[in-house]
Amino acid sequence: MNSETILLSAIIPIEVAHRLFNVHEKRKALNIDRVEELLSSIISLENIQLIDIDSRLVMDAIKLLKKYHSSGIGGRDSLILASMDRKQVTTILTHDKNLLGLNHLHRIDPVFDPPLKLKIGENFNPKEFK
Amino acid sequence: MNLKPGEKMVFKIENEKIVIVKALTPKEFIEKAKEFRKHLSEVTDEPLPPIKKIFE
Numbered sequence: 403m404n405s406e407t408i409l410l411s412a413i414i415p416i417e418v419a420h421r422l423f424n425v426h427e428k429r430k431a432l433n434i435d436r437v438e439e440l441l442s443s444i445i446s447l448e449n450i451q452l453i454d455i456d457s458r459l460v461m462d463a464i465k466l467l468k469k470y471h472s473s474g475i476g477g478r479d480s481l482i483l484a485s486m487d488r489k490q491v492t493t494i495l496t497h498d499k500n501l502l503g504l505n506h507l508h509r510i511d512p513v514f515d516p517p518l519k520l521k522i523g524e525n526f527n528p529k530e531f532k
Numbered sequence: 533m534n535l536k537p538g539e540k541m542v543f544k545i546e547n548e549k550i551v552i553v554k555a556l557t558p559k560e561f562i563e564k565a566k567e568f569r570k571h572l573s574e575v576t577d578e579p580l581p582p583i584k585k586i587f588e
Contacts, residue, residue: 431575440568446554448540 408447411485412455413478415441431478453485461489483503492522 419441426432445452453459467477475483478529479501486494486507493508495502502509502518503526511518520526535541540555557562573580 425575429575433571436568436571440564442544443556443561443564446542446556447551447561448542448546448557 407449407451409431409489409491410444410450410452410484411482412452413481415444416479451489453488455481457483459488470504473503475504485501499526499528499531503528 413500420434422437423434426434426437444450459481463477463480465485466487467475468481469490470483479498482494482501483504486492492506493510495500495510495512497511497513501507502511502520505520505523505525508522509518509520509526518530535554541552542555544553569575569580
């Protein structure tokens with residue numbers, strides 16, 4: 403994380419905010435201003451490159467969704483994949499079992515201990531998913 | 533704003549205005565993330581797993 407540039411689809415901080423704001427609905431002690439501040443910090447990180455969602459990215463995402471929807475890839479996933487394609491990024495950090503199944507990517511799942519690392523071409527065994 | 537060599541700046545929207553601020557370094561961000569985790573752990577019943585080395 404310290405040296406590499408990290409590509410961040412604009413949908414990710416929005417999704418994280420959505421999840422944490424839902425937590426706030428149940429746990430009012432969670433300070434939503436702090437959530438907003440944290441997500442603002444992610445966007446301000448010097449080695450983050452935020453990929454905006456524009457009309458071309460939306461069309462690219464729809465094409466990818468058409469290709470992969472039968473593999474369980476969803477709308478947000480397809481936006482992330484389209485962002486990666488735009489910048490020719492081939493490594494993804496994810497805990498999504500459908501994204502882990504895409505063997506044309508180098509995949510890292512940090513939830514596994516040690517982190518699961520799948521090289522390009524290597525198949526993911528969904529039975530290993532936890 | 534004084535920037536040292538290697539430091540970057542970013543545009544942010546604050547109070548409906550575009551402002552230029554110094555970009556956070558990964559080290560600064562990790563400190564902020566740790567502070568947030570501490571707050572999050574105060575409002576959840578289950579202990580949070582430690583930050584993985586991969587993120588540091």
